[in-house]
Amino acid sequence: MAFGKPDLGSIVPKGTEFDPALVNKMMGKFGHGGFLDMEYVGHGADWVELAIDWREDLVADPDTGILASAVIISLMDNATSMSIWTKLGEFRPQVTMDLRIDYLRPSPSGERVYGRGICYHLTNSIGFVRGFAHNGNPDEPLAHASGTFIRIGDRIS
Amino acid sequence: MTDSPIALPPYAQALDMTIVDEIDGAPVIGMPFADRVQGRPGYLHGGAISGLLEIAAIAAVHRALQAKGSDSAIKQVNVTVDFMRGGLSQMTYAVGEVTRLGRTMANVEARAWQDDRDKPIAMGHMHYLIKAKREDAT
Numbered sequence: 173m174a175f176g177k178p179d180l181g182s183i184v185p186k187g188t189e190f191d192p193a194l195v196n197k198m199m200g201k202f203g204h205g206g207f208l209d210m211e212y213v214g215h216g217a218d219w220v221e222l223a224i225d226w227r228e229d230l231v232a233d234p235d236t237g238i239l240a241s242a243v244i245i246s247l248m249d250n251a252t253s254m255s256i257w258t259k260l261g262e263f264r265p266q267v268t269m270d271l272r273i274d275y276l277r278p279s280p281s282g283e284r285v286y287g288r289g290i291c292y293h294l295t296n297s298i299g300f301v302r303g304f305a306h307n308g309n310p311d312e313p314l315a316h317a318s319g320t321f322i323r324i325g326d327r328i329s
Numbered sequence: 330m331t332d333s334p335i336a337l338p339p340y341a342q343a344l345d346m347t348i349v350d351e352i353d354g355a356p357v358i359g360m361p362f363a364d365r366v367q368g369r370p371g372y373l374h375g376g377a378i379s380g381l382l383e384i385a386a387i388a389a390v391h392r393a394l395q396a397k398g399s400d401s402a403i404k405q406v407n408v409t410v411d412f413m414r415g416g417l418s419q420m421t422y423a424v425g426e427v428t429r430l431g432r433t434m435a436n437v438e439a440r441a442w443q444d445d446r447d448k449p450i451a452m453g454h455m456h457y458l459i460k461a462k463r464e465d466a467t
Binding site: 204239269 | 338340341342344364365367373374376377379380387406407408409410411412415
């Protein structure tokens with residue numbers, strides 16, 4: 173549930189072009205996004221890239237310093253969620269229906285992790301997303317993600 | 330290996346997760362609501378729910394390995410999380426069930442709920458690779 177009810181409405185007035193950098197200032201700096209301190213990196217027509225810095229308290233295995241897999245899930249959840257609004261050009265309330273992550277390799281200790289979320293198809297109700305995480309070189313992904321988001325609020329209350 | 334208490338990893342401690350109970354030999358992990366696990370206002374973030382599922386799944390696999398007398402380490406291959414209900418601003422629980430434990434991999438299903446275990450807020454399906462003994466890694 174990356175973000176649902178239109179509390180973003182206050183910072184994303186209707187009819188305004190969706191700005192992922194601006195929205196990340198809310199999603200990435202408060203709540204769980206704030207705990208992880210997600211940073212906006214860049215975006216295109218249908219994608220958004222965010223990043224999280226390695227931190228000791230995000231580690232799953234203290235022997236290796238490998239990040240908890242859920243850190244990657246949160247990163248991909250936010251990045252893919254925002255890719256839908258970016259492709260759509262505006263905010264619409266939605267929640268994550270499902271999300272799958274394949275871990276190709278661990279994210280090494282101390283390394284910043286980037287997550288690129290891509291919205292590859294959009295219907296009236298569903299946003300179909302995929303994405304990948306990497307440590308700075310998109311050609312060397314550490315995880316792949318795919319999932320779906322369902323629109324809520326103005327359809328189903 | 331004895332039935333030593335499982336020390337939760339730093340990530341779990343940072344989100345205030347604790348072992349609160351046990352179901353069918355698997356630890357039940359509890360996570361209180363707080364700003365650091367919040368997504369949209371008043372609701373849990375999907376990533377935090379996934380984190381709780383992950384910790385419960387890992388704890389269940391470790392417990393199952395211990396029961397077999399194994400001290401193998403594990404490595405997560407993938408996870409699919411279904412989000413069924415919005416997580417409200419209250420205590421959340423999760424438990425993992427090892428549906429198959431082989432020599433090379435483990436299949437796990439983890440369930441997260443709040444008031445009623447029969448009304449899960451999310452379910453996770455995970456695959457773990459069973460790695461060589463810990464002493465080989467050091």
